[in-house]
Amino acid sequence: MAERVRGVVIHRPIIYGNSAYPLTTAERNPSIPSDHTHRWTVAVRSPVTTNEKSDIVGGADDLGYFIKRVTFRLHETYPQPNRNIDKSPFEVTETGWGEFDISIRILFISESGEKTLTLQHHLKLHPWVVPDLAAHPGQDPALIIPPVTQPPPEPVHSWQYDEIVFTDPLKPFLDILMAHPPTQWPKMKRRAIPPNPAHPDSLAPPAQRGAPEFTQVIERDEAERLDAAKRKLVEEAERLRAALIEKEKELARLRKEVEA
Numbered sequence: 001m002a003e004r005v006r007g008v009v010i011h012r013p014i015i016y017g018n019s020a021y022p023l024t025t026a027e028r029n030p031s032i033p034s035d036h037t038h039r040w041t042v043a044v045r046s047p048v049t050t051n052e053k054s055d056i057v058g059g060a061d062d063l064g065y066f067i068k069r070v071t072f073r074l075h076e077t078y079p080q081p082n083r084n085i086d087k088s089p090f091e092v093t094e095t096g097w098g099e100f101d102i103s104i105r106i107l108f109i110s111e112s113g114e115k116t117l118t119l120q121h122h123l124k125l126h127p128w129v130v131p132d133l134a135a136h137p138g139q140d141p142a143l144i145i146p147p148v149t150q151p152p153p154e155p156v157h158s159w160q161y162d163e164i165v166f167t168d169p170l171k172p173f174l175d176i177l178m179a180h181p182p183t184q185w186p187k188m189k190r191r192a193i194p195p196n197p198a199h200p201d202s203l204a205p206p207a208q209r210g211a212p213e214f215t216q217v218i219e220r221d222e223a224e225r226l227d228a229a230k231r232k233l234v235e236e237a238e239r240l241r242a243a244l245i246e247k248e249k250e251l252a253r254l255r256k257e258v259e260a
């Protein structure tokens with residue numbers, strides 16, 4: 001058995017998720033069941049997009065140098081729901097009508113000596129409904145009920161960024177990883193719309209949205225949003241603590257009154 005290189009931690013960024021496109025009339029043919037509404041692709045990819053014009057999210061690097069097989073477990077309404085993909089691109093394209101959970105099992109090359117990794121992705125076909133903040137000034141966005149009008153069909157991109165971390169890797173595996181450095185992040189936002197639907201830019205009209213792209217800017221924006229959310233939580237905790245102290249004082253006062 002190969003030696004482990006102690007004290008070394010090496011990671012490889014990935015994205016996993018799906019893009020979905022409403023089926024057009026032109027695309028329909030007798031082999032596609034008539035109740036199917038979308039064509040979708042679920043995939044495990046490298047995060048960086050090949051070029052700014054590409055409609056495909058991520059995929060600049062072939063992950064086959066460290067991934068041997070990806071098994072996508074689809075809903076049992078699909079024939080042979082376990083789909084084994086043994087080379088890049090690690091993806092499955094299907095048509096269908098419904099959203100469901102897909103389990104994604106990643107088997108690393110045998111040199112790695114690593115256990116398989118299983119991820120979950122909820123196949124997303126329908127766009128997120130963004131609450132109309134302007135029409136409800138001052139209201140908690142989570143409490144705004146969107147109108148029931150159907151949005152026009154549009155592509156949906158639902159992708160999760162992650163980093164696969166290898167601790168104390170086997171020497172031969174470490175050598176393979178080192179020989180394949182991931183493509184560098186684009187520094188700038190090349191496309192207007194980030195993949196996070198919670199981001200204010202995603203309020204842009206559908207025509208201005210495109211396939212999202214993961215960049216350094218997104219990472220920084222996300223970190224800033226997380227910081228702001230943390231500050232808000234601390235403030236809220238402080239406020240609740242103060243209220244609790246007040247209530248406890250009142251309780252003590254009432255107890256005394258009852259005793260008296």
Ligand code: SLL
Pocket residue numbers: 033075077078079095096097098099100
């Ligand atoms: C739902 N729980 O009810 C989910 C199930 C199943 C989706 C969704 C394809 C089926 C076929 C398909 O879209 N299955 O192969 O015709 O929404």
